[in-house]
Amino acid sequence: MKLWENYQLDHINRQAARAHFLSFPTKTKAQLNENRYTHAFKNLNGTWQFMFLQAPEYSPQNFYQPDFDTTDMATITVPGSWQVQGFGKMHYSDLWYNFPINPPYVPTINPTGIYKRTFTIDDTFTDQKIILRFNGVDSAFEVWVNGHSVGYSKGARNEAEFDITELAQIGGANDLTVRVYQWSDGTYLEDQDMWWLSGIYRDVELLGVPQTGINDFTVVADLDDTYQDGRLTVTTCLRQAANQTVQFELLDPTGQLAYQTEQTVSNANFTINAEIPAVAKWTAETPNLYTLYMTVKQDDQILEVIPQKVGFRNIHVEGDTFLVNGVAIKFKGVNRHDYNPKNGRVVAKAEIEKDIILMKQFNINAIRTSHYPNSYYLYDLCDQYGMYLIAEADVECHGFELTEKYDWITDDPKWETAYVSRLTRMISREKNHPAILFWSLGNESAFGHNFRKMAEVAKEMDATRLVHYEGDFDAEVVDVYSTMYSWLEHPTKKPLMRDIIADSKKPHILCEYAHAMGNGPGNLKDYQDLFYAHDKLQGGFIWEWFDHGIESYDEQGHKYYRYGGDFGDDPSNKDFCIDGLLMPDRTPSPGLYEYKKVIEPIETTMLDLATGQIQLRSRLDFANLNQFKLVYTILADDQLLQSGEMALPDVPARQTTELELPYQLDFTPLPGTVYLLNLSYQLKTDAAYASAGHELATAQFELPIHTKGLMIQPTGQLTVAEHGAYLDVTGNNFSLQFDQVQGRLLSLCRDGLELIEQGPHFTFWRAPISNDMEIVDEMKKKQFLHLEHETVQNFHYEQLADCLIVTVQTLNGTTNSPWHYDCRYQYTIYPSGDIRFNLQGTPGGKLDMAPDMLPRLGVVLNLNQNLEQVRYFGRGPHENYADSKEAGLLGVYTNTVDGLFTNYVVPQANGNHLDTKWSAFTDDRGQGIVFSTEETFNFSTSFYDEVTVDNALHTNELTKADHIVVNLDYKQNAIGTFSCGQWQLDQYRTKVEPFELNFRITPFNNKEASDQAIAHEILQPGE
CATH class of the missing domain: 3.20.20.80 (Glycosidases)
Incomplete structure (x- = not known):
């Protein structure tokens, strides 16, 4: 049986597994707790010589000898996997073995790497036990030192230590050879969801430790039944049974001595037990660590000092919960x-x-x-x-x-x-x-x-x-x-x-x-x-x-x-x-x-907006909320009206408290403005993981201040003319054109600049996301949702005294679909250049054949590519969806079209923003367009059409369009986690349902009026 297929052979000469720790010659160096200050240490990482073979049997004769000619060997970096360094083949799989399943046997073609390097050992290793440690080698490997076999190990993600004391040469050159097998019987236990990567991929280290020091130890730092006092047990295993003295010092998290004892031992194994009153307990929220120093002496000389961090905590099951320090x-x-x-x-x-x-x-x-x-x-x-x-x-x-x-x-x-x-x-x-x-x-x-x-x-x-x-x-x-x-x-x-x-x-x-x-x-x-x-x-x-x-x-x-x-x-x-x-x-x-x-530590409930009464619930299990300060702000859209901060009082874990925020609601409301109370819970002082002021929780409430927008009556004259299939409309400083055959708004210009290059048309498609992977064939090959068709049934316009109304009736479906939407587009065009847009959709046809859910219900339109500066009022700043919107706080956000595109490794639909009231696009001269509504819509934008995103497999395959794509949706489907797990929940799905989408289109120049001011207006047509 081949060595690498002997599943009942766990190793050859590998040292017994033990705790990972460092040994130092003095306590001063032990306090520094760095490898370089140990008795003797040498890191063997770096450039090694390397030979890549198709199978172990192709290994050259005597390759493990120091005098083996390495002239023709390549080089490789250790630690490193050979596949990412140009040797062998990259392969990713979640499930499959890459060879026939016939345990314990692996393929004859078994990629093999021979690693060689030389190293010197200085005199700090004299009289020490010399250990060669491999922290990770995939999948199995043999080791030779100075031409002598050291041993064999497998278990790709486990450490392996070998005693090379008798083989190593102190003061001279040492030859180290390692032969690594990509496949072994161990591979049958290493079929994880990840890249198949081989070689010496973790540190290789040489340790020098005292011959008679501590080889291993086990620390149990438990709590008594009241979770107040600590119970410390340390079981120690010496390398040799010799008369030695071992001193134990336990320092608390502040550095004060909490316990000390000294024992003279003659046996290899011994245990100490101690009671430590009123210990500072360890939890993830309160990571209190004690430091244990174990000092081994012989004939009053210090052999070694070993530091070990100690955390007192208790874990046990009680009923149908497990408890950490008494807490579920x-x-x-x-x-x-x-x-x-x-x-x-x-x-x-x-x-x-x-x-x-x-x-x-x-x-x-x-x-x-x-x-x-x-x-x-x-x-x-x-x-x-x-x-x-x-x-x-x-x-x-x-x-x-x-x-x-x-x-x-x-x-x-x-x-x-x-x-x-x-x-x-x-x-x-x-x-x-x-x-x-x-x-x-x-x-x-x-x-x-x-x-x-x-x-x-x-x-x-x-x-x-x-x-x-x-x-x-x-x-x-x-x-x-x-x-x-x-x-x-x-x-x-x-x-x-x-x-x-x-x-x-x-x-x-x-x-x-x-x-x-x-x-x-x-x-x-x-x-x-x-x-x-x-x-x-x-x-x-x-x-x-x-x-x-x-x-x-x-x-x-x-x-x-x-x-x-x-x-x-x-x-x-x-x-x-x-x-x-x-x-x-x-x-x-x-x-x-x-x-x-979703997992933030503080949950806020508004009790009374008028008086600022709030309730805080701690979602911490141990720590007190007094580590936080609360910063509150009141915004009128994006204008700061009031702000303040207060330190949170003592609120024990899992408890609630009530606070009163000292704000005043005595300001005069502005037309159409949304007033928001934002709460930010921030660290009061620096923590190990973040600076003071780092935000860990938020809350937002809309104040009960509602005002109608400023009434605006459009004025001016419209000129309407037909030119064949086209309908041209002009006003004082704008023009637009419809295609009467396709029922489309083709263009909207203001001051000679074309703003809209293709007007809004109904769509229920979005490029599939990764979480659609289980249903993408259904969507594309059965329902053909990506192949949308719009049939114009009627195009009608009517000119009134103060506006033009264009109405388009369409039937919208997909290839071979027996179901469809009956849609009615209505454009109400005013002499000011404002357009009221209304789209009504009613499902029709064989609805029993319609899909269970649709990617979206909305419209898509194209803008001039230079209108790449974006401001909007909605949820942000990151994308958000019906089932993923908790982090999306309402507000006014400024970005670019590129900045609003989430560049996923695999391109897919992204960038949606719920509860949008307006979005504005401008060029670098302030000319642009505003989409606004008295209701809300979903909004997203990018330089990529859906088909471009759909077809691209990688980000470098995305080619920007010569226009900006804008989606304004009545509803966009949830995202779920159906790539592996729960699909979109029923309550969040976009279904084949009647809908109505309303918004206003306003070309503007921000030298005349801000996007925000325009969005706050309400058009009041004349009589």
């Missing part, structure tokens, strides 16, 4: 991969820290390490900043799902070692991190013997944490009932959230929900309202944090991001890896802003 917390989480758009799964500490800081700034409090142990930096940072963790083992066997034998190896006891090893190595490395609440056994691997054994081992190794695995559908061995993408409503899907609420006897979390793919996710507030309403529903984790696009450049140098299928990889799940709240360049998506709002 709510996860407001995300799933996170290690990811970088240039380097694949190679991530630096600084990148991870940016992730954690950004999550905290957006109110996220939890991470699931989907679906493997992450880089060790992450766990330290989660302890430090405060982030709950579900730590997941490197186990996923998803491809077996399609074999009708999903539990093929999961329920085979012969594979027990392979499964359990991955769990024990994870727990051993990460056990001392207070951030970890759950050990997760893996992901999407069915259920059977090996998961039962893993759960048993997890409890034996660590009874202080809970066990999670979504694939245990009956919650047989796990502590929490976990589901993915459980629906809120569906005629057949089970279990729905209401069923879980009724039936579950254990705490419930959604380990994945709200698939953040492209424009989305929707329904976030609907889920969060349920979480808040039921204690047993303890939150969930959005899928996922990052879009996994690969940074690329086209021939013109334009940057874009490739995804599955772009590298000839087949089969591929294509853009299914573009499903994050962050775009590949770290730009927060509109969905992330929506999530921040």
Whole structure:
């Protein structure tokens, strides 16, 4: 049997898994807690020599010897995956194994990388135990030092340490050779939803540690039954049973000594227990960390000092909830991969820290390490900043799902070692991190013997944490009932959230929900309202944090991001890896802003607008609201009338309080103006993750001040003339033209500048979004919604004393559709150049054949390409939809046409703004056009026609039109999360329904009047 196919061989000479920690020669250096100050440390990252082979058997003879001729070898960067460095093939899949399923066997063609480098070891390593550590190698690998075999390891996302003390040469050159196999029997447990990337992709390190020091230790920092006093247990394992003294010092978060003891030991293993009164507890909201120093002495000489951060907290299940420090917390989480758009799964500490800081700034409090142990930096940072963790083992066997034998190896006891090893190595490395609440056994691997054994081992190794695995559908061995993408409503899907609420006897979390793919996710507030309403529903984790696009450049140098299928990889799940709240360049998506709002820490209820009485409800689980200040403003549209701020009083977690805002409503209302009270809850002082003034919650209320707009009576003369099929209308400083055959407004000019290049026409189509992926064939190949037809049935105009009324009757349908809309367009044109536009639509034909929902109901029109400066009153500043509008506060916003376009990795419909009362487009000289209404409409704009967006697969394929596209909609469909999860909820859908859309079109020059003033006018036609 080939080494890399021996599934019952877990390793050769790999050291037993242990906690990840640093050892220092003095306490002073231990306080700095940096690698360079340890006893001896050498980072082996950098440029290595590299040979890429089609199979291990093609390896040259004696390639592992120091004198092997490396002249013809290439070079490669470590850490790094070889596929992103030009070796082998990029491949993305969510599900499939890329070879026949025949465990434990893998393909004969098994891409293999031989890595070589030399290094020197200085005399700081003298008399030390020398450990070679690989933090991550995919998928299996062998190691040689100075021509001698060191060992073999697998488990791509787990650390592997080897003792090379007897092989290393201090003071001279050392030769290191590593042979890495892309495929191994371990690959059958590594079928996660991500790019298949191979090689040495995490740090390679050389450690020197004392021969008789601490090899491993376990810290349990629990709480007593009252959650007040700490219970500290430290179990220590020395490398040798020798007479040594071990001193333990525990410093509290302020640096004061909280506990100290010293023991003389002669056994390798020993334990200390201590009671620490009135401890400062660790939670994600209050990440209080103690520091434990373990000092090992022999003959009064310090051998080593080991620092360890300690967080006191308690996790246990009580009834149908799990409690952290006695509180049934709510996860407001995300799933996170290690990811970088240039380097694949190679991530630096600084990148991870940016992730954690950004999550905290957006109110996220939890991470699931989907679906493997992450880089060790992450766990330290989660302890430090405060982030709950579900730590997941490197186990996923998803491809077996399609074999009708999903539990093929999961329920085979012969594979027990392979499964359990991955769990024990994870727990051993990460056990001392207070951030970890759950050990997760893996992901999407069915259920059977090996998961039962893993759960048993997890409890034996660590009874202080809970066990999670979504694939245990009956919650047989796990502590929490976990589901993915459980629906809120569906005629057949089970279990729905209401069923879980009724039936579950254990705490419930959604380990994945709200698939953040492209424009989305929707329904976030609907889920969060349920979480808040039921204690047993303890939150969930959005899928996922990052879009996994690969940074690329086209021939013109334009940057874009490739995804599955772009590298000839087949089969591929294509853009299914573009499903994050962050775009590949770290730009927060509109969905992330929506999530921040939905999970914000303060919920505001208006009690009395007239007197400024509000109620605050804390959505925090532990921290006090006195960390915030409240900044309030009153706006008349965009004009600031009043503002003030106040520090929030003491409001314990989960409690409410009432406040009175000292504003005065004694101003004189202006015609047509909307008065808004905006509340912003900001940090009073600097926090670890944000500066003072950072906003974490908002609220908005429209004041009960309603005035009609200023009455304007248009004046002047209209000239109307027919020229063949065209109808020309002119006034004092404007002209417009209709095509009587097509029933279209062709053009609108003012002061010689053409503003409208194609007038409004009815549409129910928008370019599909990622969340339409399950229904796009229905929309395009059955309903042909993208192939719209408009048949003009009548064109009529009537000139009155003060206006011209143009009425167009049309029938609007799609290719081969037996259903349609009967539409009536009406343009009322005034001598001032104002146009009242009215569109009425009535469904007709065989409505039983009509679709369940439509992408939109509205009109599209084209403007002069120079009118790219945009102002509007509506929800903003980010795009918003019926099921994703909580972050969209009403106001006046200024932007550009390009700025209002969300540049998703996969181009798709975007940029909608609900509750718009007016939108204005101007050029750089102030000439432009205003669309306004006494009601509201949906508004969006871009330089791209729907067909352009629909056809483009990547951003660099978008070609700007020579006009600006504007959509003004009666209604636009919700976005849902149907790419993987809940479709558009019925209450948010755009259906085949009667509608009426009204707005006014006003050409203007902002030297004469502002867009805002025009929008506040009401036309009062003469008698």
